[in-house]
Amino acid sequence: MKSGSVLRKATSRKWKGHRHYKLQDDFKTVMYKSSWTINSFSTFSVGDVEAVREGHQSEVFLSMPDEFPPECCFTLVFRGRRGNLDLVASSAEEAQAWIQGMRMLIENLQNMDECEKLDQWVSDLFMTADKNKDGRISFKEVQKLLKQMNIDMNELHAHALFMVSDMSQTGMLDSEEFVHFYKMLTQRKEILELFQEYSSNGQVLSHCDLEEFLRVEQLEGERSHEHALELIRQYEPSDTAKAHHVMSVDGFLMYLTSAEGSIFNLEHQHLYQDMTQPLNHYFISSSHNTYLLNDQLTGRSSVEAYIKALKRGCRCVEVDCWDGPNGEPIVYHGRTFTSKILFKDVISTVAKYAFEASEYPLILSIENHCSIEQQTVMAELLKNILGDILLKTTINGKVPSVLPSPEELKGKILLKGKKIGELEECLYVDNLESSDVSDDDKAVDKDNQATDSRKSKENLSKELSDLVIYCKNVHFINFEHSHNHNKPYEMSSFSESKARKFIKEAGADFNQHNKRHLSRVYPSGLRTDSSNYCPHDMWNVGCQIVALNVQTAGLEMDLNDGLFSQNNRCGYVLKPEILRNTEQHFDPEWPNNRKDYCPLSLTIQAIKHLIINNYYFYILYFLLL
DSSP: OOSOEEEEEESSSSOEEEEEEEEOTTSSEEEEEETTOSSOOEEEEGGGEEEEEESSOSHHHHHSTTTSOGGGEEEEEESTTOOOEEEEOSSHHHHHHHHHHHHHHHHHHHTOOHHHHHHHHHHHHHHHHOTTOSSOBOHHHHHHHHHHTTOOOOHHHHHHHHHHHOTTOSSOBOHHHHHHHHHHHTOOHHHHHHHHHHOSSSSOEEHHHHHHHHHHTSOOGGGHHHHHHHHHHHHOOOHHHHHTTEEOHHHHHHHHTSGGGSSSOGGGGSOOSOOOSOGGGEEEEEESSTTBSSOTTTOOBOHHHHHHHHHTTOSEEEEEEEOOGGGOOEESOTTSSOOOEEHHHHHHHHHHHTTTSOOSOEEEEEEEOOOHHHHHHHHHHHHHHHGGGBOOSOSSSSOOSSOOOTTTTTTOEEEEEOOSSOHHHHHHHHHHHTSSOOHHHHHHHHHHHHHHHHHHOTTSOHHHHTTOOSEEEOOOOOHHHHHHHOOTTEEEEEEHHHHHHHHHHHHHHHHHHHTTSOEEEEOOTTOTTOOOOOTHHHHTTTOSEEEEOTTSOSHHHHHHHHHHTSGGGOSEEEOOGGGTOTTOOOOTTOGGGSTTOOOOOOOOOOOOSOOSSTHHHHHHHHHHO
16 A cells, blocks of 8 residues: 555446555555646545445446456445545455555554544644645645634734744644644643642642542542542553653543543443333434435435445435336435435345444335335335335234334334325234135225225325334324324424424424324425534424434534434434423423423533534533523
8 A cells, every 4th residue: 555556446337547546654644646647646534434345335336247356346435425435456465455454544543542533633634724735734724724623813823833833944834743733722721720720739640639630520429549540541641650640731631532531421322221112202313315415406316325324323214216217216306406326226225234333123214206106116125125124014913002112123124104094904904814704705805995095095005005014104284183183103294394383382282292103303495405404402392203414514413413422322312201201291492381490500611622523512512402
């Protein structure tokens, strides 16, 4: 990798260009340039690569399986919206060198301590600012970058630090100089003041000093003595300080910026919640327009988007189905310029990745725009590809009085969609087929059922309808109707504007509704850029399936990631009791109407000089709202 390789970049049957790829001296950056260019080149950071796949495991390679031998092919999967990089080596040995090398480099980055991660993050920002890729940036480029990072600065102070950091006195900063400049600019006196407040001599923290800090500030109680010694062993960079059981300011900083110093309760990283309650008692990590990698007007549809959503723990993904050529259903954002993918490819991908990140049930939200004929094809594909992991009947063969639990549905895929008639009718027909009733009686009963079905739902295939069990989508009339008539397995979908209207006008009723039924909320169709709404408004009334465009980063997805980072990232988080107990009434618009209303004031001192992963901060933000 250090010597470089000429690899073929495959994008389609029409274009397969050669490029020279070379690992840089920092072992964190790969440079590449086309064979027909001389001075122009580009780079990408190893830290931006999420995974390396061997062989034909991408859409491009699967679309032309006979073009290249699989042992010479590999795919770099990038984080975020950036597309895959499909590469072909000249030999299997060369391919393995890059595959194993990239995996080792990725693992090394993942094993970095917090200070090293900070240095790497700042170096990656430097690469972004270095537009001409000459390894140096000017003060003007630094100013632009800092504005993009939302860092407030006094221009004279920043320029003075720039000049101090410019060791080579060229008026430009290289990567190491920029890291030095950034650290000086973002130094926080709060950390040093906190350190000196607890230090007996103002120079170091003895293990007793650190123990007091843990007891008073971190509220650790009895375990603080042993924990203090362990923190010194783990985070103190000086061997001398370790030997004397003391912590320097550098060790203190490393501790505060580690996972140990996070506001997130580390015990909640594991599966700690009760998973035996009804499905509607949980918030469920959900994706909207899952097939899209970009916007919903011209963006690319890809099975890769399903892989990303499933690997991040989504337990409800959306499939927009339309009639395709040659009797093959397709998936895309209808009546737009988004690209199209085959329904069977989506289901094959789901079958492969459904339970990689979580063993709890996955809901396929089917947006059905297909003809009867292609719906029947969909039903056959679902049954043939998913097999036994597709839920085809109730767990015990009986109509449920409440929804089953995630534990009971573990390892199963549920279909959400429209359904002909009631679930009771389907179970009745199934029981008829296995009972001693005469064939003539069975035939009459089935004919009557089929006639009623055709009259009510002429545009719905019975084969597809029969696969909808616990997530029958029904039109929402009003809360009184749903309370008196809707069955536990019937659910409704709400646009974000409709949901907000109900929250404002009937928040308590909406909350009570969600204690009995599943509700799905989805972004407005006007969000053509695939932006997101803030999910906590919907969570506050107990909406379970709050679907977001997971391909779009931002505050909203940080909030979502924050909520679902707990409970082993299984995609299910138990709702608070006030949102589950039908005896308790709660309207988030009028919390002061409750007798036990008792507002609290919370004062926070932020001491972390850098939040590398924002969602921990937003967990706290969500709790304060």
